[in-house]
Amino acid sequence: MQSNNHVLVIDFGAQYAQLIARRVRQAGVYSEIISHKSSLEEILTRNPRAIILSGGPSSVYVDDSPLIDRALFEQNIPIFGI
Structure with a gap:
């Protein structure tokens, strides 16, 4: 199990998934797109x-x-929909 110091970006086909993940990383938080x-x-x-x-x-x-x-x-995980 990984540490939970990261954000998952779940991609539903958005053209901005890469940009969202990059902005999260620029805020100092590791992000991963799945x-x-x-x-x-x-x-x-x-x-x-x-x-x-x-x-x-x-x-x-x-x-x-x-x-x-x-x-x-x-699952008691904060979820944000864009």
């Missing part, structure tokens, strides 16, 4: 201090819009 297809187990194994959900071009109202395991929101 795919929205990552499992809950993969996310929790990384033991992040916080998570940023980086939106994509798909509408949240479209039937096949990308999803994430809702159990993530029950």
Whole structure:
């Protein structure tokens, strides 16, 4: 298990995921970008201090819009959606 001194940026296809991660690093916090297809187990194994959900071009109202395991929101990890 990693130390939790980092932020995960979960990429849903946004064109700004790299920029978001860079800005977090410029603030002195390590950040890592992972795919929205990552499992809950993969996310929790990384033991992040916080998570940023980086939106994509798909509408949240479209039937096949990308999803994430809702159990993530029950893990007591701060989550910020952009």
